Amino acid sequence: xxxxxxxxxxxxxxLQIEGQVKQALAAGALRQDDALPSxxxxxxxxxxxxxxxxxxxxxxxxxxxxxxxxxxxxxxADSSPGLLKSEKVRxxxxxxxxxxVESTQLRLAPGDVVKLVEDELDGLGxxx
Amino acid sequence: xxxxxxHTQGLAKFFGKTRAVDGLDLNVPRGSVYGFLGRNGAxxxxxxxxxxxxxxxxxxxxxxxxxxxxxDLVAILERTGFVPENKTLFDSLTPAQLVRFxxxxxxxxxxxxVERYADLLEIPMQVPFAxxxxxxxxxxxxxxALCQGAELLIxxxxxxxxxxxxxxxxxxxxxxxxxxxxxxxFLSSHQLTEVERIADWVGIIEKGKILLETRxxxxxQNYRLIRAAAETAxxxxxxxxxxxxxxxxxxxxxxxxxxxxxxxxxxxxxxTILEILPVSxxxxxxxxxxxxxxxxxxxxxxxxxxx
Numbered sequence: 022x023x024x025x026x027x028x029x030x031x032x033x034x035x036l037q038i039e040g041q042v043k044q045a046l047a048a049g050a051l052r053q054d055d056a057l058p059s060x061x062x063x064x065x066x067x068x069x070x071x072x073x074x075x076x077x078x079x080x081x082x083x084x085x086x087x088x089x090x091x092x093x094x095x096x097x098a099d100s101s102p103g104l105l106k107s108e109k110v111r112x113x114x115x116x117x118x119x120x121x122v123e124s125t126q127l128r129l130a131p132g133d134v135v136k137l138v139e140d141e142l143d144g145l146g147x148x149x
Numbered sequence: 150x151x152x153x154x155x156h157t158q159g160l161a162k163f164f165g166k167t168r169a170v171d172g173l174d175l176n177v178p179r180g181s182v183y184g185f186l187g188r189n190g191a192x193x194x195x196x197x198x199x200x201x202x203x204x205x206x207x208x209x210x211x212x213x214x215x216x217x218x219x220x221d222l223v224a225i226l227e228r229t230g231f232v233p234e235n236k237t238l239f240d241s242l243t244p245a246q247l248v249r250f251x252x253x254x255x256x257x258x259x260x261x262x263v264e265r266y267a268d269l270l271e272i273p274m275q276v277p278f279a280x281x282x283x284x285x286x287x288x289x290x291x292x293x294a295l296c297q298g299a300e301l302l303i304x305x306x307x308x309x310x311x312x313x314x315x316x317x318x319x320x321x322x323x324x325x326x327x328x329x330x331x332x333x334x335f336l337s338s339h340q341l342t343e344v345e346r347i348a349d350w351v352g353i354i355e356k357g358k359i360l361l362e363t364r365x366x367x368x369x370q371n372y373r374l375i376r377a378a379a380e381t382a383x384x385x386x387x388x389x390x391x392x393x394x395x396x397x398x399x400x401x402x403x404x405x406x407x408x409x410x411x412x413x414x415x416x417x418x419x420x421t422i423l424e425i426l427p428v429s430x431x432x433x434x435x436x437x438x439x440x441x442x443x444x445x446x447x448x449x450x451x452x453x454x455x456x
Contacts, residue, residue: 028345032427033369065325068317070182070349 026067034069038077046086046097047145057087057095084112154179154301154333155200159209161357162195169195171357172209177335177350182328184344184365184430185337187354188438193337194234196354197305201231214301227255230294234305234337236286240279244272244289248296257298266292266322270315283310291319295326301333308340320347345430353437360437361391368433373408375415376401376423383418387411392436403428403436 024041026034045051057063060078064071078095081087088098124134155177162170170192177183187193198204200213202222211218213225238247244267252258267274270288278286287310294302302323308316324347328334338344344351345365352362372391382400389411392403400420404411412422428436 026346028342028429033366034346061325061329064329065321068320068324068346070347071324071329072349 024063024067026069028069034067034073035077035080038063038067038074039080042077042081043086049145051097053097053099055097057097059094152179153177153212154181155183155211155213155335157196157200157209157211160196160199160206160211161208162192162199162204163207168357170199170206173354173357174359174362175211175352176362177333177352179333180331181350182323182334182348183336184348184351185335185354186339186341186344186351186430186434187337188339191354191438192357193354194305195357197231197234197303197335197337201226201229201303228300230297230299230302232287232290232294232302232304232307234309236283236290236309238278238286238289238293241277243275243277244281244292245274247278247289247293248274251293251297255297255299259296259298262296262326263292266295269318269322284312284315287311288315295322299332301335302327303335303337305337307336307338308343316343323347341429341431341434351430353434355438361433365430368430369427371406371408372403372428372433374401374403374426374428374432375408375412376426377412377415377420378423379418379420383415383420385415385418387414391433392439394436399423403433 024038026037028034030037042051042057051057057078058066060071060074064074067074078087078089082089082095082098085098087095089095120134120138124131129137153176155175157173157175160170160173160175161168173192173196175185175196185193185196195204199206200211200218202218202225206218214228216222216224218225239250242250248263252260252263266272270292272285272288272292273281276285278289281289287307291304291307294304307319311319320343323334328347334347336344336348348365350363351365351368353360376399378399380398382395382398385402387404389404389406390402391405394401402411402415408425412425416422
């Protein structure tokens with residue numbers, strides 16, 4: 022798994038790791054039951070503090086994206102996170118709000134915003 | 150058992166009238182990677198030397214791994230790997246001879262690591278120390294410190310003279326073999342990007358005193374830069390305010406927490422908030438130590454706002 026972190030971006034490193042794993046999942050680069058590197062290995066690979074990687078993994082596990090087998094490694098979880106739809110909507114709402122705010126500021130028509138999102142979804146390929 | 154690897158209370162070291170370390174309070178948690186940051190002459194190296202018995206403190210007290218620096222120095226040195234600032238060792242000995250010389254002092258010495266690191270770091274093991282380049286001297290100092298089986302590594306300017314490839318490799322070895330094993334790493338440096346990568350705690354020292362000691366995560370999550378504008382900037386004061394910069398009608402406020410509340414207060418005083426930004430370690434460091442920003446050592450919240 023090839024991740025890249027940028028420590029001067031102001032975005033916390035654990036969020037960068039979470040984001041990149043989610044991106045890999047959405048793009049189908051990581052599939053169900055694929056093994057993720059251990060905390061220690063990923064930390065060494067990225068030259069970051071192991072606590073940072075552990076925190077990213079904990080968050081991903083809590084969100085149901087990955088699962089940890091005690092003493093046996095970390096794997097990509099069941100492809101559809103077992104969350105209620107209302108919970109999924111709740112998590113996405115801040116991103117949607119941000120999109121709404123920015124597109125309003127840029128005076129982009131609502132239809133174009135929807136089109137933009139659809140294009141991005143198509144770009145992720147067969148994993149819908 | 151103390152959960153701090155390094156703990157100092159009012160530690161001071163004066164050279165005549167120069168107060169190199171002036172009432173320093175450090176709290177370095179065990180198992181942490183602690184970035185000890187400061188400008189040239191801030192007192193970093195004097196602090197490190199005092200912790201390791203190379204200098205006698207003028208006042209105050211300090212414990213390293215729970216041992217008192219005045220009473221239990223041998224116990225401290227046995228458990229602490231040290232890379233000194235000036236990277237000096239016996240000039241006439243080769244790295245191979247230095248390894249043989251050092252290993253006798255440390256019961257937990259690892260010969261496997263010596264072999265692996267000498268190879269990875271490309272150290273010429275048969276050349277007298279005096280004839281090595283600064284980069285290679287630095288590597289030898291690391292080799293000796295990392296292989297002695299220490300619980301605590303004190304690295305003073307660890308990347309001096311090292312090329313980016315070796316610096317990067319060294320960070321990997323530190324994380325892989327030492328941090329992951331629960332060792333404490335105390336890193337004195339002004340290479341902020343290195344520190345920002347692997348540290349989880351930072352302490353910023355200026356004029357021998359700690360200006361700020363916190364988790365790096367706290368800086369990322371709570372510290373914010375607020376850019377604001379007004380015809381005449383109002384006087385503000387808040388315990389959360391760390392530093393202010395002004396130019397023309399603009400002010401930049403560095404706050405330690407509750408940025409939204411601070412921004413609301415500025416707005417209520419008639420300022421326009423331009424943006425609220427997350428900050429890097431470098432911006433916090435500059436905010437605290439930059440010359441033009443007056444700050445009161447030890448009390449980052451009580452900076453007088455420039456008129």
